[in-house]
Amino acid sequence: MKRALIATLCIALMTMICACDPLNPSKIGSTTIFVDKEGKVTETVVEDFSMPQYSQDELNTQIAEEMAAYNATAGEDTVTLEYFTVENSIVKTQMTFRTAADYAAFNNVPFFNGTIADALAAGYTLDVILKNPANEDETIGIHEILTMQDKNVFIIESATRLRTESKILYVSDDTVIIDDYEVDAFENADATVIIY
16 A cells, blocks of 8 residues: 555656656647756757658658767767657657757857857857846846856847746847746847846
């Protein structure tokens, strides 16, 4: 009886952990990029597969070949495929990248993750208007940003959802706030900047 109760509690706990896991692909409904505290990037891509140009096997093979080619020069397991499925005409893939630089190089898009000081040293001006997710009437500009050089920032030009492991402090003005850790940047025509 006691063992059955413990087993039931363990199953319930695991279910809760899976449901709350921001990386659980079954819980992600639109393309989302997640950056963890170590700087590792996880991208879950969700796309319509109702009129595919190629088969599921061809798509899987293409992804594997692109990863193998990148890893051959960048190092083993720099990019890994964590999840791939096609269900109800929706293809969902989840890939991890060792760093933001690997994500940028693999996808051929501008992408930065690091401190504000590092971003400035890399040539980003950060002359933008950002809003406070907790109070969208509060905004900051370059003068306030320059006083926050030890804070983390990530910058991307892709239309996607963006999630951080730490609470978002400021974000581009034309994004939609999902919660304290996630924003929707699908309608953002410019680069999205998040300070966290």
